[in-house]
Amino acid sequence: MRLINLTIIKFSLVILGCISTAATAKDYFVDNKQAYTDIAQDLKAGDTVILKNGTWTDFEILFQGQGTETSPIQLTAQTKGKVFLTGQSNLRLAGEYLHASGLVFKNGFTPTSAVIEFRRNKNELARHSRVSEVVIDNYNNPDKRESDYWVALYGQHNRFDHNHLVGKRNKGVTVAVRLNNKQSQENYHQIDHNYFGYRPTFGSNGGETLRIGTSHYSLTDSFTLVEKNYFEQTNGEVEIISIKSGKNIVRNNVFFEARGTLTMRHGNGNLIEENIFFGNGVDHTGGIRVINKDQIIRNNYLEGLTGFRFGSGFTVMNGVPNSSINRYHQVENAQIENNTFVNVRHIQLAAGSDAERSAVPINSVMKNNLIINENNQQPFTAFDDVSGIKFTGNLANTEVLSDVAYGVKRQAISLKRNKAGLLLPNTNKFNAGAKANLTVLAKDQTGVTWYEKVPAIIAFDSGKTRRVKGSANALLNAIEAAESGDVLELTGGQYDVSKLVAIDKVLTIKAHKKGKTTLTFERSTLFEIHDGGSLKLDGLIISGKSSPDSAGNSVVRTKKWGMVNNYRLMMMNSQITDLDINHTFDFFKTGKGALADEITFTNNTFNKVSGDILRLDSEIEDLGIYNADYVTLVDNRFSNINGSLIKLYRGGTDESTFGPHLSMTGNTLTNVGLGKRNKSNASVYLHGVQVTNIDNNTFVKSAPIIIEHTVGEPNTMIINNTFDSTEQPSVTELRVAGPHTATLINNKVIKN
Incomplete structure (x- = not known):
C-alpha cells in the first residue's frame, strides 16, 4: 500500500510540475531585433517566441535557454515561410530542449562559420534540441572559396528534420556533424526527412552535402542516424555523404540523379541499409564506397548508375598499410549482402590500388546480391587481389569476372517494375537482392510543404521569344527586359554595340535568319557573364573589327573575379571573324573562380583570331x-x-x-x-x-x-x-x- 501511495505522490508531482510550467509559460510576439534581444536571455521552459512576418536583415539570432522534454522553448515564424532572414543573418542554439522552425534564409550569407549552428561557442552547446521546417535557399558567400557550413550540429541528441536546403555554391559542407570535443561525441543526432536539393558541381574538394565527423576524430563513434532524406542532384563532389566516424546508421534515403557516392571515408562499424539510388543514366551517378572496418551494407537498391573509379556504382577500396588517420584504412570485415544492382555500370574492387594503397580488402563477404545489366555487360573490375572478399550466393544475368565467378551464379532473370518504382524479379524464388517490400521515399514526404521544389536549372529557350529589330539600343533594351529562359530573335542587319553587355539571366540571342545578323562591339568585351547568367548564341555573325585597338580583348568573358554561380555557354551556326585588331584577342576567357557546367560549340566558323x-x-x-x-x-x-x-x-x-x-x-x-x-x-x-x-x-x-x-x-x-x-x-x-x-x-x- 505504501509503494502505491508513493507512486501516486510522484505522479501527482509530475502533473503539478507540468501544470506549473504551462501556467508560467509565455508567448512573445516579436516585431524587431531589439525586442528579441530584450527577451532572449530570459526564456523559460514552455515559452514561445514568434517572429513577425517580413524580412529581417542582418539578424544574428542567439536562441538559448533550458527547456524540458515536455515543455521545450520554441522559436517560430508568425506564418511558416513568411519570415525571411536576409543579409548577414544566422541562427545559434545553446541549451536544452529548444525548437526552431518556420524560417527562410535567402538573399545573403552567414557572417560566421555556419548559417545554423547547434552551439553558442565551444563551451555552450545544444542538447535535445531541434530545427525543423527551415529553408536555406542559395544563401552563399559571394567569395566562392570562402568556406562555411549551412548547418553544423554540435552537442548531443539533437534533431534536424523536415528542412529544405538547396543551392549551396560556396565552399563547405552543407550539413556537418562535428565531433571535435567530448560533449559532441557519441551524440545520437537524428537527421531525417530533409530535402537536399541541387548542389552544383563545385569544381574542387569541399563540396560534400553531408559529413559526419572529420578524419582527426574518425576513430570516435558518432551514433548519428540519417534516415528518410531525399538527395536530388547533389553534385558538389565525389562524396555526397562523407562518413568520417563510427557507429552511424544511414537508411531509407533516396539519391536521385546525384553525382557522387555515399562514402564510408573514415570510421568503423557503420550500417548502410535500405537506401535507394536512381541514376537514370546521368554521368557520374554513383552508389556506395566502402573503406575501413566492420561496415555493413545491406538491402540497398541501386539502378542506372554510370559512375566509375571512386564514384562508381559500388566501390570497395584498397587501403594504405599502417595508414595515418587521414589516409585510407584497409577494408576489413565488410558485410555486403542482399543488395540489388540494376544497370550499374561499374562495381570496382580493390579500387585505388597503387604503390601507396596496397592493402587489399580482407575477411569480408559479398553474398546474396542481385546484379542485372540489361546491356549484358558484366560490371566487375578488380584492381588487385580480391581473395579477401568471399563471394557466395550472388546472382547475375551475365558472365562475371573470373576472380569472383565462383560465388556468382549466372541466371536469366526477368524484372518487373513494382508500384514503388523498383525493378524486381518476377518471382520471389530467388534469395538474392534487396527485400521485395523495400519502400521508396517520395520527394514530397521531405522538406516543407509550403516552399516549392523548383527545377535546378532554367533551360535555354524555355521562356518567351521576343523579336528585336534593327538597332543596338533595341537589343540592349530587350536584354534588360528579358526573363530567364527567353529567346531574343534579331532581325537582319548590323548591331553596333557600344556598351559591355552584362548577362545575368539565362538568355538565347539568335538571328531570325542564319547569317543575316552581324554584331560588332566597341568595348573590350561584348558579353560578360555574371551570377545567374548563361548565354546561347545562334546563327550570328560576330566581328571584332570595331573593337578597341589594344591587347586582351574578347567576345565573351565571365566576371574577372567573384562568381559563385556556375554558368553555361552555347554557340551554334555562327561565324566569328576579325578578332585580330591587336594581339591576344580571345573569343572566350574565364575569370578566376568561375566554373562552367558546360561550354558547347556546334557548327561554327572561326577565322582570324590573334588569341x-x-x-x-x-x-x-x-x-x-x-x-x-x-x-x-x-x-x-x-x-x-x-x-x-x-x-x-x-x-x-x-x-x-x-x-x-x-x-x-x-x-x-x-x-x-x-x-x-x-x-x-x-x-x-x-x-x-x-x-x-x-x-x-x-x-x-x-x-x-x-x-x-x-x-x-x-x-x-x-x-x-x-x-x-x-x-x-x-x-x-x-x-x-x-x-x-x-x-x-x-x-x-x-x-x-
Whole structure:
C-alpha cells in the first residue's frame, strides 16, 4: 500500500510540475531585433517566441535557454515561410530542449562559420534540441572559396528534420556533424526527412552535402542516424555523404540523379541499409564506397548508375598499410549482402590500388546480391587481389569476372517494375537482392510543404521569344527586359554595340535568319557573364573589327573575379571573324573562380583570331580547381588562330572531382596554335583533364595536341583523326612513372 501511495505522490508531482510550467509559460510576439534581444536571455521552459512576418536583415539570432522534454522553448515564424532572414543573418542554439522552425534564409550569407549552428561557442552547446521546417535557399558567400557550413550540429541528441536546403555554391559542407570535443561525441543526432536539393558541381574538394565527423576524430563513434532524406542532384563532389566516424546508421534515403557516392571515408562499424539510388543514366551517378572496418551494407537498391573509379556504382577500396588517420584504412570485415544492382555500370574492387594503397580488402563477404545489366555487360573490375572478399550466393544475368565467378551464379532473370518504382524479379524464388517490400521515399514526404521544389536549372529557350529589330539600343533594351529562359530573335542587319553587355539571366540571342545578323562591339568585351547568367548564341555573325585597338580583348568573358554561380555557354551556326585588331584577342576567357557546367560549340566558323578560342586556365595554384566541367566541340571550323583552340587546366593532386571533360568531334583546324605568343605551343592544351575524347577531327598545318596527365587515372581517347603537316599528339604522365595511358588509334599522319 505504501509503494502505491508513493507512486501516486510522484505522479501527482509530475502533473503539478507540468501544470506549473504551462501556467508560467509565455508567448512573445516579436516585431524587431531589439525586442528579441530584450527577451532572449530570459526564456523559460514552455515559452514561445514568434517572429513577425517580413524580412529581417542582418539578424544574428542567439536562441538559448533550458527547456524540458515536455515543455521545450520554441522559436517560430508568425506564418511558416513568411519570415525571411536576409543579409548577414544566422541562427545559434545553446541549451536544452529548444525548437526552431518556420524560417527562410535567402538573399545573403552567414557572417560566421555556419548559417545554423547547434552551439553558442565551444563551451555552450545544444542538447535535445531541434530545427525543423527551415529553408536555406542559395544563401552563399559571394567569395566562392570562402568556406562555411549551412548547418553544423554540435552537442548531443539533437534533431534536424523536415528542412529544405538547396543551392549551396560556396565552399563547405552543407550539413556537418562535428565531433571535435567530448560533449559532441557519441551524440545520437537524428537527421531525417530533409530535402537536399541541387548542389552544383563545385569544381574542387569541399563540396560534400553531408559529413559526419572529420578524419582527426574518425576513430570516435558518432551514433548519428540519417534516415528518410531525399538527395536530388547533389553534385558538389565525389562524396555526397562523407562518413568520417563510427557507429552511424544511414537508411531509407533516396539519391536521385546525384553525382557522387555515399562514402564510408573514415570510421568503423557503420550500417548502410535500405537506401535507394536512381541514376537514370546521368554521368557520374554513383552508389556506395566502402573503406575501413566492420561496415555493413545491406538491402540497398541501386539502378542506372554510370559512375566509375571512386564514384562508381559500388566501390570497395584498397587501403594504405599502417595508414595515418587521414589516409585510407584497409577494408576489413565488410558485410555486403542482399543488395540489388540494376544497370550499374561499374562495381570496382580493390579500387585505388597503387604503390601507396596496397592493402587489399580482407575477411569480408559479398553474398546474396542481385546484379542485372540489361546491356549484358558484366560490371566487375578488380584492381588487385580480391581473395579477401568471399563471394557466395550472388546472382547475375551475365558472365562475371573470373576472380569472383565462383560465388556468382549466372541466371536469366526477368524484372518487373513494382508500384514503388523498383525493378524486381518476377518471382520471389530467388534469395538474392534487396527485400521485395523495400519502400521508396517520395520527394514530397521531405522538406516543407509550403516552399516549392523548383527545377535546378532554367533551360535555354524555355521562356518567351521576343523579336528585336534593327538597332543596338533595341537589343540592349530587350536584354534588360528579358526573363530567364527567353529567346531574343534579331532581325537582319548590323548591331553596333557600344556598351559591355552584362548577362545575368539565362538568355538565347539568335538571328531570325542564319547569317543575316552581324554584331560588332566597341568595348573590350561584348558579353560578360555574371551570377545567374548563361548565354546561347545562334546563327550570328560576330566581328571584332570595331573593337578597341589594344591587347586582351574578347567576345565573351565571365566576371574577372567573384562568381559563385556556375554558368553555361552555347554557340551554334555562327561565324566569328576579325578578332585580330591587336594581339591576344580571345573569343572566350574565364575569370578566376568561375566554373562552367558546360561550354558547347556546334557548327561554327572561326577565322582570324590573334588569341585563343577558349581560355580556361585561370586556376594555376594547383589546388584541384578548374574552370569548366564539360567542353564539347562538334563540327566547327577553325582557321588562322594564333593561339590555341582550347587551354583547359586542372592542377594539383585532389581526387574529389570528376572533371574536366573534353569532347571534340568532326572539327577542322587549319593554321591553329602557331602564333609566337602561344606559350603552350599547342593547338589543344590539356592539363589534368579527366575525360578526353578527340575523335574524327582534321588538323592541318597546326600546332600539336599537348596533353599532361596528372591524378585521377584520366581517360584519354584520341582516335580516327587526321594530322596533316601537324605533329602527332604528345601525352605525358606527370604523376605516374612509365608510359602514358592514353589510347591513340586509327589516326592518320600526313607529312608534307
